[in-house]
Amino acid sequence: MTSSFAPALNSAAALDAADPLASYREHFVHSDSREILSYLDGNSLGRPLAATAGKMKEFIDGEWGTRLIRSWDESWMQEPFRVGDRLGEVVLGAAPGQTVVADSTSVMLYKLLRAAMTGRPGRDEIIVDRENFPSDRFLVEGVAAELGTTIRWIEPDPAGGVSADEVRQVVGPRTAVVLLSHVAYRSGFLADAPAITKIVHDAGALVLWDLCHSVGSVPLQLDAWGVDLAVGCTYKYLNGGPGAPAFAYVRSDLQRQLQQPLWGWMGARDPFGMTAEYRPADDMRRFLTGTPPILAMQPLKHMLDLIAEAGIEAIREKSVLLTERAITLYDEILAPLGVELTSPRDCAQRGSHVTIDHPCFRKVVALLWERGVVPDFRAPRGLRIGLSPLSTSFAEIEAGIAAIRDALNEVLRG
């Protein structure tokens, strides 16, 4: 580390000392390991909690190993809804009975898109934006191909995101559903969800929010905002582990109107009735299909307890400080090297990650990974600095930005 960097390091120490959530880092595996100098990808895969392995062992020996199949009756049939309700309470701003945990985000997106497209005569258009996450765009493409739906594309500034004005310009009497990401996976742009939801409703359409990059780091008020449908993943800021299940939210008064096309036994009114015909449940259960991933939804529960204790507002406050700090250091250290900032400078328009661009970043990220500095790379030239509030220190940001500078200088020197 060069001497010119010393003042910034001192400042990180001060920021960490003043951080009311600093002690939460101790709850995560290897938070002070020398192998991981700086983990800057909690927006892609959250770290495991130190308690996770022990809690899994308890589950394996107890609910699974001792209660065995009896656990389905005693607890697991309700688990996807119980964990869903807890998500609603702690991070979604959703009253009970509207959230379920199951499947992957993409599978849930398919189900809700299809459900939103049926039984709404004259409404045959889906609105989505070109900068949305590939799965979201691909699923819309696939649904449009099978149903003959028209796709209306919003073309946002790649360095920004979808504004309320852009939505107002495209939504209309033929719109069935508008699918947007609350926080853009690349730029980190934070959309104005309440305003956009209102605009979509004024046009008589439904809104489907992808919350993958906001849930657990940005406060959500799905009920208060009047959101119709939402999905999200639990392996980013909710630390559920690689490939942890998704969640889906369907506003209570919409549930009976919407039917998803994957008719599995767990979505039936009476799953163990072994009935001759499918009759969907009246409530959120109808959005289930197969046997829900009970084992895989266990780690998530412990992170929700931690978030509830810290409070989502305090988490957002730290998130803003972390991203502000990353941008300050970018301005000082990386901008002079020709690196561009892709994320919004206004923290009110930004989630919990900061993306910077440079043509050499593919090579730079490969070098960084060898050195225990772990952001991620998003083609063609983006480096994402993900700042998971409960597990990331200001020192990690400084060490990370210094390492990016050093690696970039090495690559530039050839």
Next chain:
Amino acid sequence: MTSSFAPALNSAAALDAADPLASYREHFVHSDSREILSYLDGNSLGRPLAATAGKMKEFIDGEWGTRLIRSWDESWMQEPFRVGDRLGEVVLGAAPGQTVVADSTSVMLYKLLRAAMTGRPGRDEIIVDRENFPSDRFLVEGVAAELGTTIRWIEPDPAGGVSADEVRQVVGPRTAVVLLSHVAYRSGFLADAPAITKIVHDAGALVLWDLCHSVGSVPLQLDAWGVDLAVGCTYKYLNGGPGAPAFAYVRSDLQRQLQQPLWGWMGARDPFGMTAEYRPADDMRRFLTGTPPILAMQPLKHMLDLIAEAGIEAIREKSVLLTERAITLYDEILAPLGVELTSPRDCAQRGSHVTIDHPCFRKVVALLWERGVVPDFRAPRGLRIGLSPLSTSFAEIEAGIAAIRDALNEVLRG
């Protein structure tokens, strides 16, 4: 336990002493716990391995906690296919490149059904049987409703299963796909998969086998039988844990012809290319949709190692002995009480569970569960005795049948 039962107990001891796989029971959690006198539901939820919790801790601390997001590059992108290939090798009789682990069985069934229905002009019928598992029937109903497909129902004997003759009578030039369970969830009937597959092929249709109730207990030769499509779950005889992911098999020469409708990023040719349009991968990857359940597929791997070591043929031999023993004891002890046998007496037509029927079994099973004897109940009057070969002893069967007798007598006495 009454004295009249003593001879049978001696016999169980002899059978357990002679069992070459007896020592495998020690690999499972609580196999000798007093809390679980007799676990007879491994066909519904396999017991955890004693090693599972430790292996999960290793995974959480290592691949997840230390390698973090780097594990996607280093290992996880291939994990659904690597575990799939291992399934192919150990239990499916499938060469590499044809099996993937992801989603739930029902979601995978939907994808394969839809894929089998597209691009096959003039073939607009699905064949399925009335005794098939509810999800299978419901999914066919749903697909038929959305595509305008005709369903041709086979009506098998509820106490048996679908015969090759029954299939021959219904399959024809308009059949797109025949969906059958290899082992029936209720009766335990083992269908003649190679003969039926040939009959379906002779009619120019595709066969889709649901292997949930056979995989891990009955030897499979998907490649040799010429099977087109198959799905199965990993939480029964593969001990993957509650809600563990499903697997799908698609014969290699069919993969490029079939397209499933859930277009997610993980099914794309270049998942991290973040491309403008969806282009499905050329291989099994195209049957993926969202981020695959990496954490949830870990426990399964250890059970596959155990099955590989024991050998699936030896497992089947023990399975046959276990179900024979259950039927012998049924004849001696339960038939005199008016209990009916629903499963085939011919072991060549039987999987690894035995179903018996009595109008009082709902109450009986509730009593048994309190006593640490755990079969399951299938409405309206079935009690399933599931005999997972590596974790079940002959003593457990005897204790279980004695307990069923005692509980039934109590209920009958009121």
